[in-house]
Amino acid sequence: QSALTQPASVSGSPGQAITISCTGTRSDIGVSSSVFWYQQHAGKAPKLIIYDVSNRPSGISTRFSASKSGNTASLTISNLQAEDESDYYCSSSTTAHTVVFGGGTKVTVL
Amino acid sequence: EVQLVESGGDLVQPGGSLKLSCAASGSNFGDSFIYWVRQASGKGLEWVGRIKARADNYATKYAESVNGRFTVSRDDAKNTAYLQMDSLRIEDTAVYYCRQWLRKDVFDLWGQGTVVTVSS
Numbered sequence: 365q366s367a368l369t370q371p372a373s374v375s376g377s378p379g380q381a382i383t384i385s386c387t388g389t390r391s392d393i394g395v396s397s398s399v400f401w402y403q404q405h406a407g408k409a410p411k412l413i414i415y416d417v418s419n420r421p422s423g424i425s426t427r428f429s430a431s432k433s434g435n436t437a438s439l440t441i442s443n444l445q446a447e448d449e450s451d452y453y454c455s456s457s458t459t460a461h462t463v464v465f466g467g468g469t470k471v472t473v474l
Numbered sequence: 475e476v477q478l479v480e481s482g483g484d485l486v487q488p489g490g491s492l493k494l495s496c497a498a499s500g501s502n503f504g505d506s507f508i509y510w511v512r513q514a515s516g517k518g519l520e521w522v523g524r525i526k527a528r529a530d531n532y533a534t535k536y537a538e539s540v541n542g543r544f545t546v547s548r549d550d551a552k553n554t555a556y557l558q559m560d561s562l563r564i565e566d567t568a569v570y571y572c573r574q575w576l577r578k579d580v581f582d583l584w585g586q587g588t589v590v591t592v593s594s
Contacts, residue, residue: 367518402519409571409584410511410519421580453519461535463509468518 368393368454368466375472376444384469386437386454392464394435398457401430401439404468405450413452414439441471449473476500476583480572483588486562494557494588496572504528506576508548508555512568513587522570525555540566562592 369387376382386393386401393399401414412421414430417437427442437456441448454466482494496508507530510522523536525546534546545558555572569587 404519409586411584412582415580415582419580421582455519455521462537463521463524465511465519465521 366464368456368464370452370454370466370469372467373470373472375474376441377474378444378446380444381440381442382444382471384439384441384452384454384471386439386456386466388435388437388456388464390435391460392435392456392458393432393437395459396456399430399432399437400455401428401437402453402455403450404453410453444473446473478572478574478583478585480570480585480588483570483590485591485593487594488562488564488592490562490592491558491560492562492590494559494570494572494590496555496557496585498553498555498574498583500553500574500581500583502576502579502581503553503574504550505578506574506581508546509573509575510544510546510557511571511573512566512590513571514565514568517568520568522557559590562590564592566590567592 374382399417402410403413404410413424413428417432418430430439452469479497486492507526509524512520523546526533543561548555571587572585574583
């Protein structure tokens with residue numbers, strides 16, 4: 365199972381919006397409702413920010429939103445803030461009942 | 475505070491074995507799915523395997539890279555999950571995280587990670 369494809373890095377200025385893509389296949393994202401997004405600060409455990417494609421857990425800022433179209437999922441961070449600087453990972457269930465992660469995207473706030 | 479605590483990480487030689495533990499302090503452990511995820515230094519997250527809850531017959535599933543070498547288990551009476559790692563390879567070197575997921579409550583909890591180093 366190959367990893368999902370994410371851009372290695374995305375940057376933006378404070379207040380801007382950025383979007384991170386996560387491309388898979390018809391064997392994972394294309395057929396999955398279990399697409400998750402995680403934020404991971406350096407040296408820390410991942411933190412769930414989106415589950416089931418577009419849902420935010422309690423306590424997660426509304427500046428985080430996500431969607432899916434075909435084999436690609438997307439995470440948008442609106443009104444970018446300094447504390448959003450982090451690594452972001454997508455994951456998806458697969459038709460083989462496994463889970464696959466994206467390679468991760470480093471978000472830099474300029 | 476509800477938390478997951480991994481333990482058991484160590485330095486081990488190639489071909490050796492190691493058993494990691496993941497202890498939960500919450501009361502919802504028995505209903506939760508438990509996942510193991512690893513991260514090599516400077517690299518991304520890699521899914522290792524998972525075990526479902528008793529209601530799902532404790533079904534397990536593994537990544538191709540560890541299938542046949544790693545085994546996930548759990549003891550709900552002790553609120554603890556395990557990852558038995560056999561025939562370890564250098565490329566298994568990573569920080570290993572356990573993750574507790576309970577969909578009906580949108581409960582997602584990760585441990586702090588434990589370091590496994592495979593080297594001669």
